Amino acid sequence: MHEETKNGHGVSSVDKRMSLKDAVSRFIKDGDALYYGGFQTMVPMAITHEMIRQRKKDLHVFCTTTDVGGLDLLVSAGCVSEMHLAWSMNWFARGSHGIRRAFQQETLKRHDLSNFAATSALMGGFLGIPFMAVRGNVGTDLVKYNQEDLRVIEDPFTGEKITLVRSWRADVGIIHAQRADPLGNIVSWGTRSSPDEFGAMGSKRGVIVTVEEVVEPEVVRSDPDRTLIPFYKTLAVVHCPWGAHPSACMGHYGQDIRFCEYQGEYQRNEHLLHHFFEDWVYGCSDHEAYLQKYVQMFGLESLERLKPQKGFKPLLDVHYSYHDPVVWLDIPPFSDAHIGGRD
Amino acid sequence: MANHYRSTEQMVIRCAKELIDGEVVFAGVGLPLLVVCFAMMTHARHITLLTEGGSVRGTAPPGLAITVDDPVLFASGDATFGMTGAMAALQRGEVDLTFISGAQIDRLGNINSTGVGNWEKPRTFTYFAGSGGANDMATSGKRGLIIIPQDPKKFVERVDYLTSPGFIGGAGHREALGMLGGGPAVVVSTMGVYRFDAQSREMYLAEYFSGQSVEKVRSFCSFDLKVSRDVKETESPTEEELTLLRELDPKGFYLS
Numbered sequence: 116m117h118e119e120t121k122n123g124h125g126v127s128s129v130d131k132r133m134s135l136k137d138a139v140s141r142f143i144k145d146g147d148a149l150y151y152g153g154f155q156t157m158v159p160m161a162i163t164h165e166m167i168r169q170r171k172k173d174l175h176v177f178c179t180t181t182d183v184g185g186l187d188l189l190v191s192a193g194c195v196s197e198m199h200l201a202w203s204m205n206w207f208a209r210g211s212h213g214i215r216r217a218f219q220q221e222t223l224k225r226h227d228l229s230n231f232a233a234t235s236a237l238m239g240g241f242l243g244i245p246f247m248a249v250r251g252n253v254g255t256d257l258v259k260y261n262q263e264d265l266r267v268i269e270d271p272f273t274g275e276k277i278t279l280v281r282s283w284r285a286d287v288g289i290i291h292a293q294r295a296d297p298l299g300n301i302v303s304w305g306t307r308s309s310p311d312e313f314g315a316m317g318s319k320r321g322v323i324v325t326v327e328e329v330v331e332p333e334v335v336r337s338d339p340d341r342t343l344i345p346f347y348k349t350l351a352v353v354h355c356p357w358g359a360h361p362s363a364c365m366g367h368y369g370q371d372i373r374f375c376e377y378q379g380e381y382q383r384n385e386h387l388l389h390h391f392f393e394d395w396v397y398g399c400s401d402h403e404a405y406l407q408k409y410v411q412m413f414g415l416e417s418l419e420r421l422k423p424q425k426g427f428k429p430l431l432d433v434h435y436s437y438h439d440p441v442v443w444l445d446i447p448p449f450s451d452a453h454i455g456g457r458d
Numbered sequence: 459m460a461n462h463y464r465s466t467e468q469m470v471i472r473c474a475k476e477l478i479d480g481e482v483v484f485a486g487v488g489l490p491l492l493v494v495c496f497a498m499m500t501h502a503r504h505i506t507l508l509t510e511g512g513s514v515r516g517t518a519p520p521g522l523a524i525t526v527d528d529p530v531l532f533a534s535g536d537a538t539f540g541m542t543g544a545m546a547a548l549q550r551g552e553v554d555l556t557f558i559s560g561a562q563i564d565r566l567g568n569i570n571s572t573g574v575g576n577w578e579k580p581r582t583f584t585y586f587a588g589s590g591g592a593n594d595m596a597t598s599g600k601r602g603l604i605i606i607p608q609d610p611k612k613f614v615e616r617v618d619y620l621t622s623p624g625f626i627g628g629a630g631h632r633e634a635l636g637m638l639g640g641g642p643a644v645v646v647s648t649m650g651v652y653r654f655d656a657q658s659r660e661m662y663l664a665e666y667f668s669g670q671s672v673e674k675v676r677s678f679c680s681f682d683l684k685v686s687r688d689v690k691e692t693e694s695p696t697e698e699e700l701t702l703l704r705e706l707d708p709k710g711f712y713l714s
C-alpha cells in the first residue's frame with residue numbers, strides 16, 4: 116500500500132489497488148462533499164453500500180441524475196445531510212421515497228437544478244473556474260429556491276438575462292467503470308460519461324473507482340483515447356465485479372429491473388426498510404457477499420440473464436501512428452523555382 | 459380500425475404522429491423513449507435522436523430503452539457524446555422538437571416534475587424526481603411536445619412547483635427572459651390532444667380520443683379548459699400500429 120502524497124494524488128508508479136473497505140475508510144471522511152457518479156447506468160452501488168456499512172455521516176452530495184435508488188438508500192441510512200442534483204429516482208419504485216421522507220422530516224437539504232446546469236457546475240469545477248453560464252433554469256422555481264447554485268444576471272456583453280451556475284468541486288469522487296489499471300488509469304466507454312469525467316477530475320482529493328476488471332498499464336496505454344480519468348487523480352482502484360448492480364454497466368450487464376422493483380418495495384415501505392439494510396448491506400461483509408446472497412436467493416441465472424446477449428463489438432480498427440521520420444532520417448527540404456535552394 | 463386497445467396505446471400512437479420525419483428530436487425519460495422509437499420505425503425513419511445520457515443516433519435503437527442512458531441507446535448509435543455534448547445541442551438551438559413528460563401541467567404549459575405541496579413548508583412537500591434535463595429541453599427546443607396521462611391532479615390551474623417553463627406567466631414572458639425555444643406546442647394525454655393559443659398562450663383542446671367527449675375531458679381537467687371551435691375526434695389506431703407497438707413493449711413496461 117502506498118503512502119499518500121502531499122496533495123493526495125498518486126504518482127505514476129504506485130499500485131492503488133485496495134479493498135472496498137480500505138478505500139472508503141481511508142478516503143471518505145464524515146462531512147465530505149462527494150461527487151456521486153453515474154447516471155441511470157454506472158451507479159456506484161458497491162461504494163454506496165460500503166459507506167452505509169461504515170456509517171458515514173453528514174455527507175454533501177453533488178450529482179447530476181441518479182437512478183436505481185442508490186443515493187436514496189444512502190439518505191435513508193442517515194449518511195447524507197445535503198444534496199445538489201437534478202433528478203433522483205428508483206424508476207421501478209416510482210419515486211425516491213427515502214429522499215422524500217428525509218426532506219419532509221427536514222433532515223436533508225436538497226438543492227435542485229437542471230441536468231445541464233448540474234453537468235455545467237461539474238464542468239466549471241473541472242475547468243477550475245467559479246461559475247458557468249447556462250440557458251436553462253431562468254423563469255422557474257429552480258432559480259427561486261436554489262440561490263446557492265443558481266443566479267440570473269445581465270449578460271455584461273449584451274444586457275440580456277442569463278443564468279449562472281456555481282461550479283462544484285467535491286472533496287472526493289466515487290464512480291464505477293469497466294476497467295482500470297493498478298496505477299489508477301480509469302477506462303470507461305459506452306456513454307462517454309461526461310458527468311463522471313468532470314465530477315472526478317474536479318474533485319479536490321481525487322476519485323475512488325470500482326471496476327469490473329483490472330488490466331495491465333500496457334493494455335490501457337495501447338488505447339489511451341479510452342482513458343476517462345488519468346492515474347494521478349485516482350486515489351483507489353477497487354476490483355469489484357457487478358459494482359454498479361442493479362444499474363447497468365455497458366458491455367457487462369444490463370439493469371436488473373426485477374431487483375430494482377424488489378429493492379423498491381423496501382424503499383417505498385419505511386417500516387420494511389431496515390430488513391433490506393440488515394439483509395443486503397450490514398449483513399454482507401462486502402460486495403462479494405452481496406453477490407453470494409443474490410445468487411443464493413435469486414439464482415445464478417438471474418445474473419447470467421443480465422449479461423450481453425447480442426454482440427456489439429467495435430469494427431473500427433484503430434491505430435496510433437508515428438510522426439514524420441524526417442526527425443531522424445536525412446530527407447532534403449522541399450523546394451521549387453520560386454523559393455530556390457535552401458540550406 | 460382496431461376496437462380493443464388501451465388509452466396509453468392510443469396516446470403513444472397519436473403522440474408519435476407529432477414527430478416529423480427529418481427532425482432533430484431530444485427525448486426525455488419514460489414514455490417519450492417509446493414514442494420516438496415507434497415513430498422511427500414507422501413514418502419518421504430519418505429522425506436524429508438525442509438523449510441526456512449522450513446518445514446521438516439516426517436509427518431506431520435495437521431494443522426498448524428504459525433509461526436515457528440505456529445501453530440500447532448507445533449500441534449501434536452514431537455517437538456517444540456524454541451529457542454535456544448531447545445537451546449542448548439544445549443551447550446551440552439545433553433541436554427541432556423536445557419531448558418530455560411530467561407530474562403536473564398547467565394551462566400555460568408549465569411542467570412540474572419536482573413534487574407537489576408547498577416547497578417552503580417541507581413537511582407538506584412530496585418529492586417526485588426533479589428536473590433532470592426537462593427544464594433544459596423546455597427552455598431551448600424550437601417546439602415542445604409533452605406527453606402526460608389525463609388526470610385532474612395532473613392538469614392543474616397552476617403547478618405546485620414550476621420545474622420546466624411553458625409560457626410561464628403568459629404571453630411574452632419567455633421572450634422577456636431571452637429563452638431560445640418557442641415553448642410547448644402540443645400536449646398529448648390519454649384522452650386527447652391540446653395545442654396553445656397563439657395570442658393568450660393558453661392550452662386548448664384540439665382533439666379528443668375516440669370513446670371520449672369534450673365534457674368527459676373537461677371533467678378530467680382541474681382548470682377551465684378552452685376548446686377549439688374545430689375540435690375533432692382522433693382516429694383510432696390501426697391494427698398494424700397496435701401490433702408494432704406491442705412488439706416494442708410486449709411486457710407492458712410503458713403501456714400497462
